[in-house]
Amino acid sequence: MPVKDYIRERFFPHMWCPGCGHGIVMNALIRAIEDLGLSKNEIVMVSGIGCSSRISGYLDFHTLHTLHGRALAFATGVKMGLPGLNIIVPMGDGDALAIGGNHFIHAARRNIEMTAIIMNNRIYGMTGGQYSPLSGYGTLATTAPYTNIDYDFDVVELSIAAGATFVARATTYHVQQMIDVLKKAILHEGFSVVEILSQCPTYFGRKNKMGSAVEMMAYYRDHTTPLGSKAKKENPDLIERGIFVQKERPEYCREYDKIIERAKTKGK
Amino acid sequence: MAKAKLKEHRIQTDWCKGCGICVAFCPKSVLELNAQDKVSVVRPQDCICCRLCELRCPDLAIEVVAEPEVSE
Amino acid sequence: MKKNIKFVQGNEACVEGALYAGLDFFAGYPITPSTEIAEHLSHRLPQQGGKFIQMEDEIASMCAIIGASLTGHKVMTATSGPGFSLMQEALGYAIMTEIPCVIVNVQRGGPSTGLPTSVSQGDINQARWGTHGDHAVIALTASNHQDVFLMTVEAFNLAETYRTPVILLFDEVVGHMRERLILPEKDEIPLLERLRTSVPEGVDYHPYLPREDGRLPMSDFGGVHRYNVTGLFHDMWGFPSNNPGVVQGLLRHLIDKINNNTNRIARCKEYFVDDAQVLLISYGSSARSALHVVQNRRPRGERVGLLELQTLWPFPIDLIRDRCKTPEIVLVVEMNMGQILQTVKLAVDDPEKVFLANRIDGSLITPTDIRNILRVIQGRGV
Numbered sequence: 139m140p141v142k143d144y145i146r147e148r149f150f151p152h153m154w155c156p157g158c159g160h161g162i163v164m165n166a167l168i169r170a171i172e173d174l175g176l177s178k179n180e181i182v183m184v185s186g187i188g189c190s191s192r193i194s195g196y197l198d199f200h201t202l203h204t205l206h207g208r209a210l211a212f213a214t215g216v217k218m219g220l221p222g223l224n225i226i227v228p229m230g231d232g233d234a235l236a237i238g239g240n241h242f243i244h245a246a247r248r249n250i251e252m253t254a255i256i257m258n259n260r261i262y263g264m265t266g267g268q269y270s271p272l273s274g275y276g277t278l279a280t281t282a283p284y285t286n287i288d289y290d291f292d293v294v295e296l297s298i299a300a301g302a303t304f305v306a307r308a309t310t311y312h313v314q315q316m317i318d319v320l321k322k323a324i325l326h327e328g329f330s331v332v333e334i335l336s337q338c339p340t341y342f343g344r345k346n347k348m349g350s351a352v353e354m355m356a357y358y359r360d361h362t363t364p365l366g367s368k369a370k371k372e373n374p375d376l377i378e379r380g381i382f383v384q385k386e387r388p389e390y391c392r393e394y395d396k397i398i399e400r401a402k403t404k405g406k
Numbered sequence: 407m408a409k410a411k412l413k414e415h416r417i418q419t420d421w422c423k424g425c426g427i428c429v430a431f432c433p434k435s436v437l438e439l440n441a442q443d444k445v446s447v448v449r450p451q452d453c454i455c456c457r458l459c460e461l462r463c464p465d466l467a468i469e470v471v472a473e474p475e476v477s478e
Numbered sequence: 479m480k481k482n483i484k485f486v487q488g489n490e491a492c493v494e495g496a497l498y499a500g501l502d503f504f505a506g507y508p509i510t511p512s513t514e515i516a517e518h519l520s521h522r523l524p525q526q527g528g529k530f531i532q533m534e535d536e537i538a539s540m541c542a543i544i545g546a547s548l549t550g551h552k553v554m555t556a557t558s559g560p561g562f563s564l565m566q567e568a569l570g571y572a573i574m575t576e577i578p579c580v581i582v583n584v585q586r587g588g589p590s591t592g593l594p595t596s597v598s599q600g601d602i603n604q605a606r607w608g609t610h611g612d613h614a615v616i617a618l619t620a621s622n623h624q625d626v627f628l629m630t631v632e633a634f635n636l637a638e639t640y641r642t643p644v645i646l647l648f649d650e651v652v653g654h655m656r657e658r659l660i661l662p663e664k665d666e667i668p669l670l671e672r673l674r675t676s677v678p679e680g681v682d683y684h685p686y687l688p689r690e691d692g693r694l695p696m697s698d699f700g701g702v703h704r705y706n707v708t709g710l711f712h713d714m715w716g717f718p719s720n721n722p723g724v725v726q727g728l729l730r731h732l733i734d735k736i737n738n739n740t741n742r743i744a745r746c747k748e749y750f751v752d753d754a755q756v757l758l759i760s761y762g763s764s765a766r767s768a769l770h771v772v773q774n775r776r777p778r779g780e781r782v783g784l785l786e787l788q789t790l791w792p793f794p795i796d797l798i799r800d801r802c803k804t805p806e807i808v809l810v811v812e813m814n815m816g817q818i819l820q821t822v823k824l825a826v827d828d829p830e831k832v833f834l835a836n837r838i839d840g841s842l843i844t845p846t847d848i849r850n851i852l853r854v855i856q857g858r859g860v
Contacts, residue, residue, distance in 0.1 A: 141466050141469075145466065146717075150418075151420060151465060154464065156423035156464075157426070157427060158464055160464070162461075164466075165461060165462075179700065195717065199704055200700065201705075202545070202548065203708035203709070205541070205568060208567075208568065212541045214531070215543055215545025216545035217545075218503065218531060218545075219503060219529075219548070219551050220699065222700070240534055240538075311431075313458065350425075350426070351426070351464075352427055352430040355431070355462075394529060394531075397524050398527055400524075401525045
């Protein structure tokens with residue numbers, strides 16, 4: 139099985155719950171990396187803390203399982219240290235945008251080349267179902283027993299505003315699109331954000347009566363639409379998927395190389 | 407181009423957690439969950455090798471193996 | 479003036495020491511009174527192909543240097559109290575994952591925002607116990623610029639030897655004061671380079687299996703060995719484990735590798751200690767005032783000596799116990815409420831003869847302050 143070339147097989151079956159979307163993201167990520175033909179030695183996967191962050195332990199790359207919210211800060215050091223490396227940073231929604239929100243916007247602002255994957259299941263799964271900054275108004279969680287009054291971020295809008303030069307959204311239902319988007323994000327010379335709408339049937343699904351993993355994925359099938367589709371005009375509530383931004387702006391490490399050149403000439 | 411023809415579904419049974427995603431979204435209803443809540447192939451003859459079950463499996467438990475393609 | 483003599487701030491002496499030791503990656507965030515370290519390095523590092531980055535906060539700075547260390551660089555960050563508080567979580571991560579790095583804390587008055595531009599030595603215990611969980615840590619300090627340089631080099635060497643973060647606890651006076659620094663020649667001070675594994679590609683590499691001498695050869699990220707690094711308790715491959723034997727083994731290793739080498743890590747300077755009736759124990763800028771007292775009183779026949787500590791953690795218990803045996807009075811001179819005093823009391827045979835001379839108002843403790851306190855202790859009035 140080709141996927142077995144990329145995993146640390148002795149840790150399987152993995153620890154995620156039945157139907158967890160994170161496994162589908164891992165699956166797609168492996169396909170994307172295989173399609174791109176990248177060497178495992180040139181990939182560093184940096185993750186934080188949470189269900190999503192466990193992905194790094196399962197994959198046979200250089201893997202750095204760090205602190206809650208801090209993955210992008212560690213990744214910045216790794217990338218600056220050795221710019222030739224391909225950095226992939228899988229994060230959960232709380233990890234990336236609550237405790238790690240500041241690091242997220244600043245990594246985007248710098249346009250440092252790495253792929254930030256936000257596996258958005260709208261809940262803190264590892265700690266048992268508390269609301270996250272992406273749960274959204276009116277949802278239920280163990281810490282929002284009377285419904286959540288926090289509004290959620292729009293990850294795409296936030297990333298664009300922060301300066302990310304590649305911004306995309308996919309879902310665990312639309313796997314082929316997810317693979318395609320991940321490939322483009324990894325190849326992009328700059329800070330790439332891929333939001334993947336993922337499902338947590340155990341906590342978010344159960345608390346919010348969304349049904350099984352299958353029903354949650356069917357929800358993504360029925361409530362999302364390709365970017366710029368006619369359906370969106372007819373039904374503005376549909377969530378758009380696709381590549382929202384893909385633009386060129388000088389990449390941080392390459393810019394720093396210029397600083398080194400400048401310093402060396404000036405210093406003489 | 408010739409259509410891919412199924413050789414076999416390789417199922418890693420001990421990795422399958424029986425979530426049913428592959429079963430529910432198979433366009434040809436090839437798969438079912440068995441009494442142990444593990445995926446099993448019940449209508450292999452209907453498989454069109456779209457590999458969506460393989461790609462959507464959160465447990466990396468399914469591989470669709472197609473016959474080598476032959477041009478007609 | 480010779481080219482290798484400079485008139486600099488202590489913070490610049492630290493920069494010179496770090497560059498001499500081979501620093502090639504720095505991440506930091508502006509904070510008084512350490513900012514000059516970042517400023518100078520932003521200038522100097524790229525001139526020699528090194529890298530400087532100003533991160534969004536001290537949390538990110540500490541994380542970034544750990545990431546860069548994993549790619550094979552010698553790394554450092556610099557901060558002061560509030561920033562050091564923010565770094566504690568990632569400091570614990572570096573301890574747990576055994577990543578060589580150097581953290582400078584140029585101490586100012588605390589708690590909280592405290593006295594940004596004034597001197598204090600209030601972070602001694604924070605350096606020891608600031609991050610959660612059982613652990614051991616190395617913290618060095620210095621009282622003058624030549625020693626700031628030397629201790630900075632030493633910090634990098636110890637970080638590589640023990641695969642651990644090393645904290646440099648300077649203070650505002652040392653950081654901002656200007657004095658002479660003589661830059662050592664190349665090769666004058668031995669430098670320790672990173673110990674890298676000789677395990678070839680395709681052979682199982684154990685990043686967390688100590689050799690017989692306790693050292694752990696590293697493999698840079700991007701190299702032929704792909705392994706896992708985690709802040710969870712982990713096995714010899716770096717994979718998470720909650721096996722009680724693995725957990726206990728790792729925790730003991732992390733503590734023993736430092737505490738069992740306390741005497742090897744201990745650095746100090748002794749002035750007239752041998753026959754001292756009154757032994758002053760001090761470190762950092764307060765040791766300058768203490769030294770002044772010694773130099774001033776000796777010609778008058780007073781048997782005053784000074785033990786200047788340069789290693790604060792692991793605390794040199796054996797050294798302290800030995801030097802405190804004969805003096806009748808041991809006076810710990812520091813600018814806090816007795817953080818080193820307490821450890822000295824624990825180390826000596828008769829703690830009732832150990833006293834504190836301190837100042838906690840943001841001003842440097844003066845020789846007169848020390849003399850006055852000593853007179854009270856000796857019953858000679860104020």
